[in-house]
Structures are given as structure tokens and as C-alpha cells.
Amino acid sequence: MTATSSAKVSQPRLRADALRNRERIIAAAREVFVEHGADVPLDEIARRAGVGNATLYRHFADRGELIHHVALSVMDHIADQAEAARVEEPDAFEALRRFVHQAAGMGALCPLMSHTADKEHPELVAARHRLNCGIEALMRDARESGQLRTDIDVGDLMVAVTQLTRPLPGLGATPRGRGSECGVSCVDFDQFVHRHLQLFLDGLATPARSVLPGAAATMEDLRPTT
Template sequence: MPTTSRSARYDDRVIAAARAVFTEQGFAAPMAEVAKRAGVGVASVYRRYPSKHELVEHVRIAAFRLILEEAEAARAEEPDPWQALARFMRRCLREGAGIGTVLPPMDQQHTYSEEFRDLRLRVAKAIEELVEAAKHAGELRADVDWTDILLLFKHLNPALPTNESRRAELRARYLGLVLEGLRAGGSRLPGPAPDRDEWQALCDNFATS
């Protein structure tokens, strides 16, 4: 197996383990627990990710990549804009996806990579395009903004004391209810949607005034 393939498989295992451990135990969980869950040595984890915040950055990068893949696939394969949006949300919340997992606040002392910053912008644009297309088609309610969609992922993926299979079933169940509420024609929603700055602060787990 090529070195790059082994490295990618290693990263996938560690990132999936980190996401699961931080979801279940919080950011205080030791790196040793992440290593144990991934089935690798803790020293090798530290060689690849020198700090816990760097590991969390890569967990977020993996989530960004998945969101982009699902958004692009939905737009390419679903001609109906509403079905594209609904498919995108279902796929992002499917079993094992990890989208919406509550991570620790962004570390203001950590220098985030160019890849991270670029992916965050691309994610926002991709979701905005899905939302605007569904609104333009008259199928999505006009008072829903693209920022609402990512925050819904957080609401629909809380840390529940059960296994991932059951959590995924519950996410799918409550997403079904949410999708009915997103359709055009309902009574106006109370309060405004978050703007870009508030959305980013909330997604990064920063307090807002």
C-alpha cells in the first residue's frame, strides 16, 4: 500500500476516534483515550498532531470536506432544489458523519491553516447556494437563511447517552420534522436568522453578546 494511502487511513482512524471521544467525554478527554479508540500508540498521535487543538482543527477540516462533498453531490444529482437541500441535510446527519458534533471553542492562540480558512468559506458558499436555489424555486420558506442550516445541524446532533446507530435514527426522525417546518408557506419565524459573524461565533463555540 502506498505511504500516502496508509497516512490517509491513519488520519481517518484518529480523526474519527477524536470526534467520538470528544463527543462522549468532552475536550478534557486525554489524547491517550483518542489513541486507544483509534487503536494506535499515543506517541504516534502526538507526532502527527502535536496539540489537542491541532487535532480538533483536523476534525473540523474533515467535517468541512464532507459537507462540501455532500453539497456538490446533491446539486449535481438532484434536479429539484428542495430535494437537493433535503438530501444534503440527510446525508450530513447520517450515521457516522459527525456533522454538528459540538467541539471545544476555537483556540484564539492557535494559528489555523490556510486549508481550514479556505474550506470554511467554501462551506458557507456551498450551503448558501443550496438554500438560495430552494428559495428561488418557491419550495423553501423565505425567512430561512443559509446560516440557519448549519446551526440546525448542531441542534439535531446533541451528545445523547446512547450509541451512534440510535443517535442517527433520532437525527433522521427529527430532521423529518424540521424539513416539514422548512417548507414554504408556514407562519413567519420569530426573531432574525444569525448573520455571518454570529453564525461563525456560534459554530466556533464562542459566546456572543
């Protein structure tokens, strides 16, 4: 028996109701973290998930463990979208376009990863690698089809999408939202996300309208130096 299979055997299998509760907690945590930040009280996450505090702590020992699993969930979901777009869309650039619009939740990754205690945890490393490979494949297909400019890399895409998709649902309507910061009475910034993602995508198409300063950004370039 391999180490991997023995590890799986040693992990108790959750009952169906316990698994549903765990998934509800992760989904609720992702929503609340996006809306209010990663320091939101765990009581609020339990309330949003419709479970008691004891149930939350039965599944996740502390905030760090919960953030870890929410980050994994977000990256796995986005990787699923990249792989599905590549398989299902016959046109390479349309596959990239579909992925970018579907992956608007990437904006949640930055605050989550900054609060993750062990960024080099094997599960997070594997999830990042899968996500990176999925996006690279989409961009490679679009580049080889002659539709995507050649002076950009995955890091450029990630920076733009994470910036354009923040704040995410709910944040724009709160006093802490960007509407109050920019001095305009924007009640729902979310309505502009896909419009500006489309503008960004148009800028990725060939022929390029200008020469970009600097070098193409890779995922490695986005890794913290400390």
C-alpha cells in the same frame, strides 16, 4: 514558482501507511470527541484508532493541532455532501433535504470550534467559506424553485441542524447523555434525529405557516463576538 506551490514542495509526502494512520487518528478523534467531548484523553483516541501514542504524537504535536485537523475534516466532509447533493439531485428541495439528513454530523462542529485555538487560521477560514457557499447554493436553488420559504438564511439552518443532531451516536446511552437530563429513560436519542430533521425540513417549505420573529440568521451572525 508560486508561494503555494513552493509550500507544497517543502512539505514531506507521507508514505501510504503513515497517511492511513493519520486518517484513522482523525476519524477516531472525531468519534471520541462527539461521544465524550474535546477534553478526552489522547490515549483513548490512539486506542480507538488502533495506533500507539507515539504514532499519534508523530502526526499531531498536541491536542490543539489534532482538534484543528478534525474540524477541517468535518467541514470538508459536510461541504462535499452539499456539493454532491446539488449536482446529483434533480429537485432543488430534495437536494437540500438529502444534504440535511447526510450532514447530521454538523453537531460535532460546535464543541470542536470552541476548542480550536486559532479560529481565524487560513485553513479554517477557507473550509468555513467553502461550507457556507455550498449550503447557500442549495438554499438559493430551493428558494428560486419556489419551494423554500424566503425568511431564512444559512445561519438558521446551521443552528437547527446542530441542535437537533446533539447528542450524536453513543452519547444518549451514557449516564452523561440527554436521557438522564430530561428525566426520561431514552436509551438511544440517535433514533429520533432523522425524524425530527424531517419535521424541521417540513417547516422550511412554502407556503410558510407563520411569520418568524427576528431576522434571518447568516453564518456571520453565528460568529463569536469576542
